[in-house]
Amino acid sequence: MTTPSVPDSCPALRACLAGLLALALAPTRPAAAAGPDTPYPAKVSENRRFLLDQHGRPFFYLGDTAWELIHRLNREEAGLYLKDRADQKFTVIQTVVLAEHGHEQPNPQGHVPLVGNDPTRPDEAYFADVDWVVDRADELGLCTGLLPTWGDKWNKKWGRGPELFTPENARIYGAYLGRRYRDKPVVWILGGDRPIENDRHKAIMRAMAEGLRQGDGGRHLITFHPTGWQSSADRLHDEPWLDFNMCQSGHAFNHENFRLIAADYARTPAKPCLDAEPGYEDHPSEFKASNGYLDDYETRRFAYWALFAGACGHTYGCHDIWQFYDKGRAPITFARTPWRQALVLPGSRQMKHARALIESRPVLDRIPDPSLIVGDPGKGTDRIAATRGADGSYAFVYSSSGMPFSVDLGRLSGRGLRTWWLDPRSGEARAGESFAREGTREFRPPSRGKGNDWVLVIDDASRAYRAPGGLAR
Incomplete structure (x- = not known):
């Protein structure tokens, strides 16, 4: 193969063609051992509200933020982390190929992503490390949410x-x-915690998305991870490459992330949406240790608030995990718990109960419905949120501090109703009352106060729905 002749007056074009030639001549990596048929988000549902896997089945996006996984962990450590998250029923691991310090600080194997910091010259040894993470995740039934680069590499x-x-x-x-990842269970996440502020930024993201589409033949969905209290929809909603929206509600007590989800849910054309970075467990509120640290209660509230506002999934995060903080490593923003200890913080063990609840009832016709709640839904830790099946055959109501609430039963279906109280800390469901569907009814959760959040499940008694606790598969 010869390089086409290009005039010396076109250095940018010459560099582009040289890069393309280098990539074309790069050796093809050997095929990895086949893992399970790992689900990954490959399509958007017909109603444009949810994600479907490669077989057309509902895909619940339960993510974890492991931004520095490829950059900071060796293979033994990465395997330990991935096995734990698979055991806890996560479905997507969000991580970065070109990390914030990755261009200058080699990973534990001694590799950096790019030769000479040139994006057209990827380092094969480093990408073998990326392959290992993607393949090990696949073997464990996990989809990898790959950020091609952290945002400071296109908007410092x-x-x-x-x-x-x-x-x-x-x-x-x-x-x-x-x-390279055409045949792997991945989802592409552009952005990386930086805003699009001008036409050049948008052009870079558009070109990267078009390159991904060219390379994988459109087999994987593409989204965008924005900076705090922003959504991908703010600047990109009408971009044809943006398949679903992500917002970042940020790291503070009582951030009402449902407002961001509700705003994205209301946009046209409709696109699935989720909170890809809510308040992290063990993160100092508003980045100040003196404000106190978020805990599992905060992570639960953010999850149920977002899901009941219409999100197609949710991302959990732990401040110590995303950076894989350890003794001897400088903590970022007052990280305080070594990552192996943080791995078992309670919030990470409770996210699977939210997934189990959503998957226990028909997924693709679920709608947010705050009008189910009669009267004031409350504020802050007392906030009450509601969602239901479009046909009224079931409803979920989340009381974030055990406050009593009243439900308009006329918005549901069936002559008779039955109820369950789901404990989002343990995933245990307690059978409640059965009664005729008429008028308004008050419900009092089993306990009350900060940390005493509960989910009421109301079913049409004629439907053969299973108890809401525990994953069906």
Whole structure:
């Protein structure tokens, strides 16, 4: 193969063609051992509200933020982390290929992602490390949410930088990633905690997305991870490459993330949405240790608030896990718990109960319905949220501090109703009352006060729905 002749007056074009030639000549990696038929989000549902896997089945996006997984952990450590998250029924692991410090600090295997910080010259040894993480996740039934790069590499704004990407090399880099992981269970997440502030930023993201599409033939969905209290929809909702929206509600007590979800849910055209970075467990509120640290109660509230507002899934996060903080490593923003200990913090054990609840009833016709609640839904830790099947055959009501509430039963179906109280801490469901469907009825959760959150499940008694606790598969 020969390089096409290009005039010396076109250095940018010459560099682009040279990069394409280098990638075309790069050796093809050997096929990995086949794992299970791991579900990954491959399609959007017909009503444009939910994600479907490669077989057309509902895909519940239960993510964990492991931004520094590839950059900071060796294979033994990465395997330990991935096995735990698979055991806890997570479905997506969000991690970064080109991490914030990854261009200058080698990973434990001694590799960096790019040769000479050139996005058109990926380092094969480093990408063998990426392959290992993606393949091990696949073996465990996990989809990898791959961020091609952290945001400081296309909009420094703050952080390390440098800005490495242009529209030209972003397209080449995206095509390389798309080809390399074409047959793997991945979802592409552009962005990386930085805002799109001008047309150049948008052009870089568009080119990277187009490169990914070219490389993988459109086999994987693409989304965008924004900065705090923003949504991908703010600047990108009408982009044809953006398959679903992500917001980041941020790290503070009582952030009403349901407002971001409700705003995205109301946009046209409809696209699935979720909170990809709510308040992390063990994170100092508003980045100040003196404010106190978020705990499992906060992570539960953010999950149920978002899901009941219409989210197609949810992402959990732990401040110590995303950075894989350990003794001898400088803590970022007052991290305080070594990551192996943080691995078993209670919030990470409770997310599977939210997934189990959603999957216990028909998924694809679920709608948010705050009008189920009669009267004031409350504020802050007393907030009450509601969702139901579009046909009224079931409803979920979340009381975030055990406050009593009244439900308009006329919005449900069936002559008779039955109830369950689901404990979101343990996943245990307690059978409640059965009664005729008429008028308004008050419900009092089993306990009350901060940390005493409960989910009321109301079913049409004629439907053969199973108890809401525990995953069906």
